[in-house]
Amino acid sequence: xxxxxxxxxxxxxxxxxxxxxxxxxxxxxxxxxxxxxxxxxxxxxxxxxxxxxxxxxxxxxxxxxxxxxxxxxxxxxxxxxxxxxxxxxxxxxxxxxxxxxxxxxxxxxxxxxxxxxxxxxxxxxxxxxxxxxxxxxxxxxxxxxxxxxxxxxxxxxxxxxxxxxxxxxxxxxxxxxxxxxxxxxxxxxxxxxxxxxxxxxxxxxxxxxxxxxxxxxxxxxxxxxxxxxxxxxxxxxxxxxxxxxxxxxxxxxxxxxxxxxxxxxxxxxxxxxxxxxxxxxxxxxxxxxxxxxxxxxxxxxxxxxxxxxxxxxxxxxxxxxxxxxxxxxxxxxxxxxxxxxxxxxxxxxxxxxxxxxxxxxxxxxxxxxxxxxxxxxxxxxxxxxxxxxxxxxxxxxxxxxxxxxxxxxxxxxxxxxxxxxxxxxxxxxxxxxxxxxxxxxxxxxxxxxxxxxxxxxxxxxxxxxxxxxxxxxxxxxxxxxxxxxxxxxxxxxxxxxxxxxxxxxxxxxxxxxxxxxxxxxxxxxxxx
Numbered sequence: 001x002x003x004x005x006x007x008x009x010x011x012x013x014x015x016x017x018x019x020x021x022x023x024x025x026x027x028x029x030x031x032x033x034x035x036x037x038x039x040x041x042x043x044x045x046x047x048x049x050x051x052x053x054x055x056x057x058x059x060x061x062x063x064x065x066x067x068x069x070x071x072x073x074x075x076x077x078x079x080x081x082x083x084x085x086x087x088x089x090x091x092x093x094x095x096x097x098x099x100x101x102x103x104x105x106x107x108x109x110x111x112x113x114x115x116x117x118x119x120x121x122x123x124x125x126x127x128x129x130x131x132x133x134x135x136x137x138x139x140x141x142x143x144x145x146x147x148x149x150x151x152x153x154x155x156x157x158x159x160x161x162x163x164x165x166x167x168x169x170x171x172x173x174x175x176x177x178x179x180x181x182x183x184x185x186x187x188x189x190x191x192x193x194x195x196x197x198x199x200x201x202x203x204x205x206x207x208x209x210x211x212x213x214x215x216x217x218x219x220x221x222x223x224x225x226x227x228x229x230x231x232x233x234x235x236x237x238x239x240x241x242x243x244x245x246x247x248x249x250x251x252x253x254x255x256x257x258x259x260x261x262x263x264x265x266x267x268x269x270x271x272x273x274x275x276x277x278x279x280x281x282x283x284x285x286x287x288x289x290x291x292x293x294x295x296x297x298x299x300x301x302x303x304x305x306x307x308x309x310x311x312x313x314x315x316x317x318x319x320x321x322x323x324x325x326x327x328x329x330x331x332x333x334x335x336x337x338x339x340x341x342x343x344x345x346x347x348x349x350x351x352x353x354x355x356x357x358x359x360x361x362x363x364x365x366x367x368x369x370x371x372x373x374x375x376x377x378x379x380x381x382x383x384x385x386x387x388x389x390x391x392x393x394x395x396x397x398x399x400x401x402x403x404x405x406x407x408x409x410x411x412x413x414x415x416x417x418x419x420x421x422x423x424x425x426x427x428x429x430x431x432x433x434x435x436x437x438x439x440x441x442x443x444x445x446x447x448x449x450x451x452x453x454x455x456x457x458x459x460x461x462x463x464x465x466x467x468x469x470x471x472x473x474x475x476x477x478x479x480x481x482x483x484x485x486x487x488x489x490x491x492x493x494x495x496x497x498x499x500x501x502x503x504x505x506x507x508x509x510x511x512x513x514x515x516x517x518x519x520x521x522x523x524x525x526x527x528x
Contacts, residue, residue: 030230030527032511033253034520035244038378039237040204041407043193044181046121046164049443049453050410051432054163055519058222059206059233060101061167061187064092064111065159066222069517071437073159074223076215077106077168077188087150088133094141097213100170101192108137113174118166120178123443124157125166126451127470153440153470159222161518162435162442190214190226190523191233200407204235219524221517229513229526239377239405248273248506254527255507257520260379261320267506278505279518281334281433285314285384285498286444289426291457293418295370295397296425300363302493303347308356308395311349314498317383326501331486332445334433335500339479344487348497356395370397371419373427375406384428384498413454427454432518433500438478439466439485447494459492 038052045057065073075081079095098106112135119125119132133146145154158166168174168188176182185193191206198204214225236253238244241260247253249270258278259267267275287309289296296302315326327335330345370392374385385401392399400419404412409427417423435441446466449458465484472478507514513525 029232031232031234032230032255032522032525032527033234033236034522035238035247035253035256036204036235036520037258038375038406039201039239040198040235041200041405041410042181043185043198043204045167046117046178047181048410048414049163050406051163052406053410054165056193056204056206056235057163057165057167058189058519059191059522060185060189060193061169062098062189062226063159063166063168063222065155066224067156067159067161068220068223069515070220071434072223073155074217074220076159076223077111081155087152088147090145090147090154091138092143092145095215096141098188099211100188101186101209102170103211104170105140106168106188107140107171108143109140110171110174111143111168112137113171114168115166117169117174117176117178118164122157122164122166123446123448123451123453124153124160124440125164126448127151128154128157151470156440160435160441161222161432188212190228202237204237206233206235207231214523219521221515221519221521226523228523230522233522241379248508251508254511255505255514255520255525257505258379259504259506261318261322261325261504264504264506272509273506274509274514275504275506277516278503279432279434279516280502281337281437281518282500282502283380283433284329284332284334284431284436284500285311285318285380286429286431287384287388287426287496287498288413288429288444288455289493289495290419290424290455292416292455293423293425294368295365298363298365299492301360301365302496304356304359304363304395305392306490306493306496307347307350307359308353309349309391309496309498310351310353311497311499312351313387313391314349314384315501317387318380318499319501319503324502326499329497329500330490332436332442332489332494332497333438333482333486334436337433337437338475339438339482341479341483341486343483344490348490349499353391353394360395360397365396367398369400369419369425371400371402371423371425373402373404373409373412373424375409375428376403377405380430381406381409381428388426388428416456428498434518438482439469445485445489445494447489447492455495457492457494459488459494461488462492462494464488 066076082091119129131148190212194205208228217224319325330342330348375381443453447457447459447462469481510528
């Protein structure tokens with residue numbers, strides 16, 4: 001029996017999921033039970049970039065700005081902003097009544113410390129830091145940002161969806177070294193993290209912050225009024241798809257973030273459930289290589305893998321037989337968006353394994369082990385990892401397949417140590433399509449060496465073209481610059497896109513207010 005058949009059979013039985021002991025709650029308390037994409041193994045939304053951490057972080061920590069469903073930044077914690085005529089000085093004022101979860105007021109000095117920590121880890125933040133003249137609090141509610149050159153996309157940078165997001169923390173927490181995880185989880189967002197109920201691998205709990213003052217506008221993604229309509233959100237960790245399916249069908253959980261496509265026909269037969277595409281902007285699959293160590297420090301070896309890989313194999317492993325859920329992607333930007341490009345992408349996922357073998361031999365591969373870090377508790381990463389193990393062996397690589405969990409992957413991929421000393425050669429992930437519409441919110445396409453995302457590619461033509469995009473005066477110039485980015489990223493193989501795919505979410509019909517987007521937005525969601 002293959003994996004897909006086993007999962008379908010197990011889910012169809014509707015077996016009850018293991019019950020987790022919960023504390024007694026106040027009578028009438030509304031609890032939303034949510035199955036996230038993975039375990040919340042660590043909880044520092046600035047230290048890393050895992051979506052599961054980001055998603056939890058948006059509940060606890062608020063933002064100065066947030067993008068709406070049209071990807072336009074709107075004020076969130078900010079009441080007003082002013083920019084000087086030369087576009088070099090920005091003055092921001094916080095809206096009144098903002099409080100931290102410990103009851104202390106939110107002050108401008110907290111914002112300055114938070115932005116300083118964020119800039120050290122985020123690629124666009126590093127760009128801003130590079131042109132920063134000064135960032136300081138003018139008074140308790142006002143801070144000023146002085147730049148050496150204009151940065152038109154500043155507000156987008158502060159409100160973007162991709163991790164690390166510019167989430168605000170109290171000064172004492174924000175002063176934690178950016179490369180060390182925080183150990184205190186106090187924010188000013190719509191929910192408080194219940195740390196004493198956090199059981200990594202089993203449960204994470206959030207309770208509504210009664211002193212939170214949402215904006216007056218309707219909510220739209222990260223913008224507008226973040227109104228909590230439930231008292232408590234419980235994340236129930238269920239890495240096994242059949243178990244999660246059974247729990248949703250039996251009413252033990254209310255909302256499943258990412259059901260695998262194989263189980264969608266079964267879920268749709270249940271009259272108590274809704275199933276829909278989670279985000280029409282979809283996802284970009286990623287084969288991420290470490291550019292620091294052999295063999296993938298050699299661009300010709302990276303090109304060999306890119307040429308041999310079949311995107312269809314990867315996409316069918318993720319979404320199954322439904323061709324409407326995926327498409328080939330000869331580049332790095334989201335299909336159907338203005339900057340989508342196929343420039344230079346002729347060999348991306350070409351699926352020519354014989355040519356790949358030839359290129360590998362010509363590149364002088366010396367038989368070094370390829371340490372593949374593959375998370376087994378993520379359906380997307382496991383599916384890709386299984387294809388990769390077979391592909392690399394067929395090509396002639398010496399494969400060291402390390403089956404692990406997503407939390408461990410998130411920690412290990414941050415190591416620059418040699419693979420033989422606890423480092424790695426490749427891992428799989430995916431990027432939300434909302435993050436891949438342009439370089440501003442897309443750290444995975446950056447190629448700035450030590451400042452780049454995990455894998456640390458150093459490909460100057462990519463960075464030069466990205467700089468051209470930031471400086472572009474009009475849409476035509478932006479598109480020309482992105483074509484250069486795409487071609488250079490394909491030539492140097494920043495990473496290999498494994499294809500574009502859509503995913504599902506599923507929820508019980510007594511839950512309303514769930515919207516499509518790159519994050520499971522909990523505000524505005526109610527439960528009858």
